[in-house]
Amino acid sequence: MADDREPPPLFDDEKPDKKEEEDDLFATPNEAPKEEVKDEPASLPTEPVQDKASEDLFAADDDLFGAQNMQEDSAAPPQLEVVDEPPPEMDISGEGEEVDLDSPETEGPSSPAKMEPDSDSSPLEAPPMAEVLPPAKPVTEEKPKPTPAPRKPSMEKSKEEIEEEESGDQFALDIKVHDPGKIGDGMGAYMSYKVTTQTSIPAFRRPSMTVTRRFSDFLGLHEKLSQKHVHIGRIVPPAPEKSVVGMTKIKMSKEDTSSTEFVEKRRALLERFLQRISIHPVLQMDPDFRDFLEQDELPRATSTSAVSGAGVLRLIKGVGDTLSKVTIKMDESDQWFEEKQNQVEALDQQLKKLHASVEALVTYRKELGISTAAFAKSTAMLSNSEEHTALSRALSQLAEVEEKIEQVHLEQADNDFFLLSELLKDYIGIIQAIRIVFHERVKSFHNWQNAQQTLAKKREAEAKFKQTGKTDKIAHAQEEIREWEGKVEKGREDFEEISKTIRTEIRRFETNRVKDFRNIIIKYMETLMNSQQQLIKYWEGFLPEAKAIA
Amino acid sequence: MRSAVLYPSVIAQEGEDQDVPSRLTSTKMDNATEETNTNGTADVSDSPEADQDTPESSGLPEPTLPPKPFEPVFTVKVTDAAKDGEVVKYTLKTTKIKSDSEEYKVVRLYEDFEWLEHCLITQNDIAGIIVPPLPPKPSTTAQSAEARSKKQLGNDIKLVVGDEFEKDCRSLEKYLYLVVTHPILGQDESITKFLTVREAPTRAKLKKSIFSNLSKAVGEARKGGHKDVNEFFQKERDTVNEVSVQMKEAKENFMKIVYGEQRVAVGLSHLSTALHLGGQLQEGADVVVNKLFTQFSEGLEDAKQGLEVMAVNDENTLGFSLDLYSRYLEAEKEMLYRRTCKMMEFEAASKAVEKAKPQKREMVVAARDKAEKEFEDISKAAEKELKNFHHQRVLTFQDSLVRHADAKIKAARDTYALLTKCVTALKTLDTSFKPL
Numbered sequence: 001m002a003d004d005r006e007p008p009p010l011f012d013d014e015k016p017d018k019k020e021e022e023d024d025l026f027a028t029p030n031e032a033p034k035e036e037v038k039d040e041p042a043s044l045p046t047e048p049v050q051d052k053a054s055e056d057l058f059a060a061d062d063d064l065f066g067a068q069n070m071q072e073d074s075a076a077p078p079q080l081e082v083v084d085e086p087p088p089e090m091d092i093s094g095e096g097e098e099v100d101l102d103s104p105e106t107e108g109p110s111s112p113a114k115m116e117p118d119s120d121s122s123p124l125e126a127p128p129m130a131e132v133l134p135p136a137k138p139v140t141e142e143k144p145k146p147t148p149a150p151r152k153p154s155m156e157k158s159k160e161e162i163e164e165e166e167s168g169d170q171f172a173l174d175i176k177v178h179d180p181g182k183i184g185d186g187m188g189a190y191m192s193y194k195v196t197t198q199t200s201i202p203a204f205r206r207p208s209m210t211v212t213r214r215f216s217d218f219l220g221l222h223e224k225l226s227q228k229h230v231h232i233g234r235i236v237p238p239a240p241e242k243s244v245v246g247m248t249k250i251k252m253s254k255e256d257t258s259s260t261e262f263v264e265k266r267r268a269l270l271e272r273f274l275q276r277i278s279i280h281p282v283l284q285m286d287p288d289f290r291d292f293l294e295q296d297e298l299p300r301a302t303s304t305s306a307v308s309g310a311g312v313l314r315l316i317k318g319v320g321d322t323l324s325k326v327t328i329k330m331d332e333s334d335q336w337f338e339e340k341q342n343q344v345e346a347l348d349q350q351l352k353k354l355h356a357s358v359e360a361l362v363t364y365r366k367e368l369g370i371s372t373a374a375f376a377k378s379t380a381m382l383s384n385s386e387e388h389t390a391l392s393r394a395l396s397q398l399a400e401v402e403e404k405i406e407q408v409h410l411e412q413a414d415n416d417f418f419l420l421s422e423l424l425k426d427y428i429g430i431i432q433a434i435r436i437v438f439h440e441r442v443k444s445f446h447n448w449q450n451a452q453q454t455l456a457k458k459r460e461a462e463a464k465f466k467q468t469g470k471t472d473k474i475a476h477a478q479e480e481i482r483e484w485e486g487k488v489e490k491g492r493e494d495f496e497e498i499s500k501t502i503r504t505e506i507r508r509f510e511t512n513r514v515k516d517f518r519n520i521i522i523k524y525m526e527t528l529m530n531s532q533q534q535l536i537k538y539w540e541g542f543l544p545e546a547k548a549i550a
Numbered sequence: 551m552r553s554a555v556l557y558p559s560v561i562a563q564e565g566e567d568q569d570v571p572s573r574l575t576s577t578k579m580d581n582a583t584e585e586t587n588t589n590g591t592a593d594v595s596d597s598p599e600a601d602q603d604t605p606e607s608s609g610l611p612e613p614t615l616p617p618k619p620f621e622p623v624f625t626v627k628v629t630d631a632a633k634d635g636e637v638v639k640y641t642l643k644t645t646k647i648k649s650d651s652e653e654y655k656v657v658r659l660y661e662d663f664e665w666l667e668h669c670l671i672t673q674n675d676i677a678g679i680i681v682p683p684l685p686p687k688p689s690t691t692a693q694s695a696e697a698r699s700k701k702q703l704g705n706d707i708k709l710v711v712g713d714e715f716e717k718d719c720r721s722l723e724k725y726l727y728l729v730v731t732h733p734i735l736g737q738d739e740s741i742t743k744f745l746t747v748r749e750a751p752t753r754a755k756l757k758k759s760i761f762s763n764l765s766k767a768v769g770e771a772r773k774g775g776h777k778d779v780n781e782f783f784q785k786e787r788d789t790v791n792e793v794s795v796q797m798k799e800a801k802e803n804f805m806k807i808v809y810g811e812q813r814v815a816v817g818l819s820h821l822s823t824a825l826h827l828g829g830q831l832q833e834g835a836d837v838v839v840n841k842l843f844t845q846f847s848e849g850l851e852d853a854k855q856g857l858e859v860m861a862v863n864d865e866n867t868l869g870f871s872l873d874l875y876s877r878y879l880e881a882e883k884e885m886l887y888r889r890t891c892k893m894m895e896f897e898a899a900s901k902a903v904e905k906a907k908p909q910k911r912e913m914v915v916a917a918r919d920k921a922e923k924e925f926e927d928i929s930k931a932a933e934k935e936l937k938n939f940h941h942q943r944v945l946t947f948q949d950s951l952v953r954h955a956d957a958k959i960k961a962a963r964d965t966y967a968l969l970t971k972c973v974t975a976l977k978t979l980d981t982s983f984k985p986l
Contacts, residue, residue, distance in 0.1 A: 343836070350827055357824045360706075361817035368810035375807050378800035385793045388944050394951060507985045510835035514981055517839055521846045525973045528853050532966040539958040546951035550944055 233501035369409035376402035448491030678931025682728035849972035856965030
């Protein structure tokens with residue numbers, strides 16, 4: 001494939017960040033988010049449409065939004081640029097310092113991740129940068145015009161891509177899942193979610209819409225998309241996991257922290273699911289997806305329930321597939337596929353190990369929070385018994401500080417979880433989707449081989465008829481031969497098509513992977529930094545009290 | 551890849567007299583600092599009464615010279631703990647306060663400390679004294695280390711916590727400080743010999759301590775509730791019963807925080823290691839992701855280090871004081887108990903006088919007078935002790951709390967700085983790659 005060149009990053013992270021970091025080394029936490037926003041004044045308009053204003057660097061919930069922004073980054077901002085800023089060039093110049101079209105950074109294919117340095121650092125941003133870059137570059141770069149899904153300009157110049165790019169230029173989808181609510185009571189109860197979309201894609205009826213969906217609707221969407229796209233090699237984002245335990249608790253009206261966490265976890269998961277679809281150049285244009293986002297009422301997706309007839313069929317089909325996976329061997333003529341499959345398996349292993357480590361970390365941190373709370377109580381008791389007034393007051397202050405620190409620990413544990421753990425889990429799921437797609441290719445190859453074998457048999461039959469002089473059957477045999485020649489040709493075409501598609505998909509996956517991981521890692525590190533800042537703040541507040549004891 | 555190292559530092563000794571030691575030394579509860587405190591407040595100085603055995607000597611004129619306030623003679627440091635088989639040898643360095651040049655260096659075993667305690671208790675009238683508590687014997691066996699590790703880190707972390715020599719040295723050092731600065735105990739010959747004579751004093755086999763737990767518990771249960779004639783002491787007894795329990799609980803919970811910090815540090819370390827098990831490919835996205843992971847793992851190491859430093863500092867500052875006073879309050883309880891016993895003896899003797907037949911009257915009255923005097927002596931001594939004790943306690947906690955907060959702030963700042971560097975490196979990482 002042609003070498004792909006990425007435009008250089010919109011912003012140079014170094015200068016703005018360094019400055020602010022120094023200034024705010026000991027600033028109160030609240031200043032941090034503003035800091036981040038300042039990073040992008042030049043390049044982006046503030047993002048009114050983003051609706052992320054409420055996001056706070058230090059709210060665990062909002063971190064979810066931020067994290068998801070990684071996926072959907074393409075979706076949101078580009079639209080902004082288009083709408084608010086006339087020529088993309090303006091943004092480039094606005095970006096100021098670093099956008100040097102001939103900068104050395106453009107040498108290799110640079111990853112899209114570079115494009116969003118600043119946006120990633122703050123939960124407030126969306127990936128706007130990404131969008132700006134592509135439009136800006138066409139002149140100087142060999143890069144094809146950016147694909148519609150601004151997420152990242154695709155790496156290769158395939159026919160398909162160019163078509164997509166041309167049609168989807170500067171389109172975007174910004175999707176949010178919010179306001180989970182419980183509907184009904186008892187075993188029939190379910191959670192409903194609001195799905196709000198902002199878009200500039202003309203195929204949608206309105207630029208902005210909100211609908212109410214329930215979990216089975218999401219599963220239904222996944223089902224439909226899978227049926228249409230998987231067999232031709234597209235990686236469909238995995239369906240959100242069902243959870244019997246979690247839902248049962250909800251149905252039973254258990255209002256405790258674990259069920260709130262469960263709802264939040266699910267909400268975030270559903271959002272990421274939709275966002276991943278929205279950044280896929282083909283999937284985002286799928287009419288079923290559109291319907292999902294804009295139709296007020298959707299037909300109940302009954303086939304997604306575990307015990308439905310369709311569900312059972314799916315199960316059987318799944319088993320069949322598994323068996324065939326085992327039995328079908330494919331002579332891999334293309335080294336690329338073999339390597340990729342190995343690579344994907346290795347990645348899977350690594351991610352699973354990481355996921356286990358992160359889960360352990362989350363547990364330890366939560367325990368630390370609990371211990372801190374227990375100590376706060378002990379300190380409060382000591383304060384009550386203490387006769388020395390100043391010491392008593394200091395102890396009481398200490399108890400308060402420890403309580404606040406408990407919150408810091410719990411918030412950090414949430415960040416550990418929602419940023420790292422869920423990201424890893426998502427990717428483990430995506431890898432499963434990749435496996436499915438590879439398998440489809442094997443099936444396609446198998447079909448093609450079968451067709452070839454059948455053709456050979458038909459030819460043999462024809463030859464035999466000619467030999468034995470059964471002229472009456474020859475014509476029919478020749479018809480069949482033609483039929484099967486067609487099928488062989490189709491089989492070959494399909495196989496090559498799916499192989500090509502998979503290559504594109506994998507490349508897209510790799511690009512996304514780099515971007516996602518980079519963004520999440522940076523965001524996570526920043527939550528660690530933020531925790532430290534909070535510690536500093538609380539202990540600095542306590543110090544004078546301690547000094548004033550005697 | 552890492553630029554200038556800026557490790558969060560373990561809190562160093564803070565005291566005007568002390569140099570700041572190298573970054574990674576842990577804090578020592580600085581005797582010198584405390585001495586400055588206590589000397590400054592002149593609480594250590596005593597009226598002559600405490601020095602004399604019979605404050606109310608009959609008929610003798612009071613000394614005309616103002617009594618010399620007690621001044622501690624020595625400064626002691628426990629500088630080293632070396633393991634020799636299963637025995638740990640502690641090196642003590644002592645200097646005379648008045649003349650810096652006189653320096654003594656001796657080696658002692660824990661059993662020597664126990665002997666010292668025994669001598670101090672038996673050779674002095676310790677009735678009204680809150681005896682500084684000797685730290686419990688450090689365990690040195692492999693099994694105990696393992697047990698300790700399990701307790702601290704939990705069963706799922708297969709790491710062994712190292713010997714805590716540093717902590718033991720400081721505890722013993724603090725003990726010696728408390729003895730040396732005590733107006734009565736500090737004058738005992740035993741402590742002088744212990745600190746200055748090279749050979750360890752010969753030890754007789756020690757029987758179980760006279761304050762054996764069982765008899766104490768029984769005694770306290772029976773007499774501990776006995777109402778006091780004196781409101782001040784009644785309040786003191788009530789308070790110490792309440793506070794000693796709370797202090798113990800606070801200490802336990804505090805140590806759970808310290809262990810919790812250590813566990814999170816281990817968790818971060820594991821994650822950091824897992825990030826290194828990257829893909830093997832030399833090209834493509836894997837390369838970039840590996841670079842990201844490597845940098846991320848360094849950042850996690852920074853965070854881990856910050857936590858470890860915090861854990862150590864926590865233990866050295868607030869943890870140390872909570873531990874000391876958990877034990878010290880027990881000593882206060884014991885002293886008050888002794889006084890309560892004397893009080894009850896006095897009450898019994900008074901009752902005996904009321905009931906006494908004329909022939910025995912003189913004897914009984916003499917007994918009562920003796921009991922009364924003992925009770926008054928112990929009350930007076932106790933009152934002074936309590937005043938000193940509480941004053942010292944407040945100062946100690948103030949010092950610990952200040953150091954605790956300072957250490958936290960410093961560690962958090964340092965960690966923040968390191969994390970900032972890491973984030974900058976991440977942001978500027980070249981994430982371009984050639985798709986395969």
